[in-house]
Amino acid sequence: MQSYHSISPEHLSIERVTEVITSGLSLDFSKESEYLIEANRRFLENKLKNSNQNFYGINTGFGSLCDIRISNDELEQLQENLVKSHAAGVGEEVPQEIIKIMLLLKIQSLALGHSGIRMVTIKMLADFFNLDIIPVVYQLGSLGASGDLAPLAHLSLPLIGLGEVYFKGERMAAPNALKAASLQPIKLQAKEGLALLNGTQFSAAYGVWCLSEMKRWFEIANLCAALSMEAFNCHTSPFDERLQKIRPHEGQLKVAERIRDLRANSPIAEKEKIHVQDPYAFRCVPQVHGATWGVLSHVEQVFLTEINSATDNPVIFHETDAILSGGNFHAQPLALALDYFGIGVSELGNISERRTFQLISGLRGLPAFLIRQPGLHSGLMIAQYTAASVVSQNKQLCTPASVDSIVSSNGQEDHVSMAANAATKSYRIVQNLKQVLAIEWMTAAQALEFRRPELSSPKLESILSAYRKIVPALESDRVISTDIEKTVNFLQTLTPPE
DSSP, rough: OOOOEEEEESSOHHHHHHHHHHHEEEEEEEEHHHHHHHHHHHHHHOOOOOHOOOOOOTTOOOOTTTTTTTTTTGGHHHHHHHHHHHHOOOOOOOOOOHHHHHHHHHHHHHOOOHOOOHHHHHHHHHHHHHTTEOOOOOOEEEOSSSSSHHHHHHHHHHGGSSSEEEEETEEEEEEHHHHHHOOOOOOOOOTTHHHHSSHHHHHHHHHHHHHHHHHHHHHHHHHHHHHHHHHTTSEEEEEHHHHHHSSSHHHHHHHHHHHHHHHTTHHHHOOOOOOSSOOOOHHHHHHHHHHHHHHHHHHHHHHHHHHTTTOOSSEEEGTTEEEEEETOOOOOHHHHHHHHHHHHHHHHHHHHHHHHHHHHHHHHHHHTOOOSSBBBBBBHHHHHHHHHHHHHHHHHHTTTTOOOOOGGGGGTBOOOHHHHHHHHHHHHHHHHHHHHHHHHHHHHHHHHHTTTOOOOOOOOHHHHHHHHSOOOOOSSOOOOHHHHHHHHHHHHOOOOOO
């Protein structure tokens, strides 16, 4: 029996978006949404029929051509021309999981009943989602203002029988996919092309994906740090609750509590230490990881607002007899948040690589590069190089996109957000972080081999036992990239202990 997510004006959460995408739920529409969509469309049609007023993009040209009136018999052609002309994306393809999120967020925004779109058009978007007809969209082309125009144009092309899609695992021309799915291209009517292209759903989809991934990988970062502390024979005092309470940042409190829990009942942690203090990369985990937790919390609130908003232009208020032209498409809130997000996430990698460096440095009774015959074998020497390389790239990717702006559309669009670039950078930063944390986990696990027969905590030992079935201890040199890949996959599917 098919399970459904009902599109409605009710609040949509990051968790629900993830659930809809990963659980294979299909979309349908609540009666309230159908009423809002249809009432809004009727109002627009009546307004165009009974008024000689100019409405931007509905019966005028676009951008700096906004003062050119379009005759009523050319309104449909205007909308089709808009979609075709704005499909100017280039670069790498957007991952299909991101495009699925784009479809869901676009449908959600249109269903709020302020976009003047027809029910038949929005239902065809839902058909794409339900049948896994995934439009081919390119990463480059949006300035993050006037909407994510180029990416959303490519998302919309198949509605009118143009462009390319993935269907049943095969890339094909849109008309072939529509035919195979028993769908017919639609003829866009007044305002519909503009409603489809205006909006922030490209940037928002990347942000939602990044936030969803970081809910897991933030916990993995704490897990890696705890394992490294055990491997490096670290003190427990920096995580004492009393210490946290006199500087009670919420993230710091949460991370310290998590580390205490992961290291609980560890013979290594509880034994007396010779050294007085640990390096910052271990000792300051509550402060550094906790600060990133604060970043993620703030960014999530920005995106929760965005994915529950109408972000096209003009916006139609049928209840109050108004069509208002404004700037809800401007993605400055997302651009700033995504730049902040990238910095916060990058810092988890920064401090992780420093822990890896300490572990391979021949300190605290551990052999250099964590191999029994250093010299003949290089051990994990170059794994740390790789982590350093990836961390360095993330630093470069953290150059903010939101401080940039390039004038476009003949000066009409004179300030843009560059949110789309911030979004694709954030995606790469998250993917890079996974590699860095996998290297740390692999390194800490190898270091613990030299602590045996001493044991870590029951929680960490349980995870290590499962890991060793995937990646055995390093006894002699082997191809390390394979181990890194296996470790990423292990951590990606791991359920962190309660």
